[in-house]
Ligand SMILES: Nc1ncnc2c1ncn2[C@@H]1O[C@H](COP(=O)(O)OP(=O)(O)O)[C@@H](O)[C@H]1O
């Protein structure tokens with residue numbers, strides 16, 4: 001390890017100050033606010049506030065709509081993370097095999113990442129609009145009664161596809177880097193030992209990519225939990241019914257649309273706890289088992 | 294166990310030809326060493342036999358079967374890589390068992406074969422370790438074990454000892470020779486180290502710039518190098534090679550007549566004499582030499598000097614009789630041990 005050293009004692013603090021200030025203003029302060037609000041009941045005009053202890057939490061945890069949102073979130077996040085990583089890995093392994101046009105292929109694959117979440121959502125919404133969507137028509141031709149505005153499963157499929165599509169580029173970049181770090185001679189040794197392409201992938205490449213996969217799992221879970229709000233907002237608005245209402249979307253809906261500030265704050269505190277727990281579990285139990293070298 | 298045959302094997306990367314037609318018939322159980330300077334195409338040749346590089350033209354046969362278009366796994370070979378290429382996420386046991394499992398060997402037989410090979414290489418205590426928990430020498434033995442355990446038709450080894458320190462290298466060199474002899478498997482071994490090449494090989498392929506300059510037993514290559522390149526590459530310190538001229542009595546080196554062999558009178562030749570085939574005599578006898586520097590190795594010393602009329606020459610002398618720089622001596626070439634080469638082609642003259 002090469003440690004940079006600064007001659008001045010104050011300089012390091014000055015250098016991290018902007019980052020700290022941003023975290024303070026945009027994370028710690030709102031988080032503290034949420035914590036405070038989650039124990040209060042407030043009327044929609046903010047005129048009267050009342051301390052209610054854990055009543056908001058009790059109400060949230062026993063609310064069937066919240067439990068539905070939890071289920072939706074688990075399904076949505078798991079599929080989004082799995083699909084975006086699986087497709088990215090497939091593309092990355094294919095890119096490795098290319099001899100010509102590798103760079104063009106890579107560059108093109110990175111572009112979706114530059115598309116803003118909400119725009120990505122609109123794109124998919126238009127492509128799959130039941131009445132004029134370019135890609136809805138072929139779906140109907142092959143016998144699928146395509147109507148995500150009424151069919152909850154199809155709506156879920158659509159937001160998962162949009163969310164996963166957006167994240168593929170990012171995962172692709174990391175998988176390409178991960179694949180390049182695996183010495184060619186290992187795969188050659190396996191080929192001489194008698195392993196065919198598929199077996200080489202599952203017994204050598206995939207296990208050696210584990211650190212990358214683990215890192216991406218954390219990143220994609222957090223992405224699916226939080227950064228997909230724009231997609232859901234643009235594509236389904238949580239509907240139909242509550243079929244695509246995730247925890248984050250419900251926090252927004254209850255707080256900013258329905259103005260139930262106390263309940264919304266309690267939900268966001270629970271969400272925060274979930275993320276902290278998930279990340280802690282991932283690091284504690286998975287990370288330890290994935291590093292070689 | 295199998296014979297291996299290369300017939301006019303060539304390789305080009307694009308328009309850049311790196312192997313210019315190598316042919317050799319290797320007998321069953323023979324230990325062949327491919328030796329040459331870095332970049333001469335040794336690894337490329339070996340990798341073509343392994344099936345890791347497609348060949349541009351020619352044929353490769355293993356066990357009488359043309360393998361040109363076969364995948365590595367269909368060639369029944371095992372390879373030891375310079376960096377060992379051990380699977381880092383598997384234990385030593387699993388590294389050695391990997392190929393056997395693919396071959397459908399399971400349970401007690403698998404365990405028995407891995408354990409037997411591990412015992413042969415003194416790896417038994419390390420079977421549960423991961424490669425990163427092993428020393429360089431142990432890793433090297435695991436790489437050997439992984440090749441041995443499968444009992445392939447041929448071993449291919451690409452500079453397997455070059456990452457070991459000098460002492461381990463000598464030990465492993467003897468061991469590899471022993472192992473290969475006891476299992477009797479044909480081996481192709483790549484090295485740039487001429488001592489390794491001389492000590493291991495049944496036959497040597499001396500390569501230079503993608504050409505097999507000479508293929509023969511180590512001793513015949515030492516005694517009758519086919520080209521000036523081989524003469525300079527095999528033997529340490531390198532053979533002295535100096536321009537000379539044929540005369541009625543022998544050769545004329547500078548202005549000094551020497552009674553050594555008889556190239557055609559008047560013909561320009563390159564005269565090669567090994568440092569160990571020269572003896573030092575008092576000044577005035579033989580070839581006058583002015584000593585410039587002396588490398589003292591203990592038993593021997595190498596005296597580097599300049600001959601009258603220009604030209605460098607190295608003489609091996611006993612360590613106890615080491616000369617000092619500045620000394621003027623005469624050197625006497627041992628009769629019958631001089632080599633003559635054609636100055637134009639570098640080929641040996643009869
Ligand atoms: N993949 C490749 N593409 C182009 N040239 C190569 C490639 N691999 C090797 N070469 C060239 O082939 C020659 C022989 O290389 P190599 O067989 O590795 O030599 P050695 O093992 O004797 O040191 C070198 O000049 C090298 O630059």
Ligand SMILES: [Mg+2]
Pocket residue numbers: 335336337
């Ligand atoms: Mg090499």
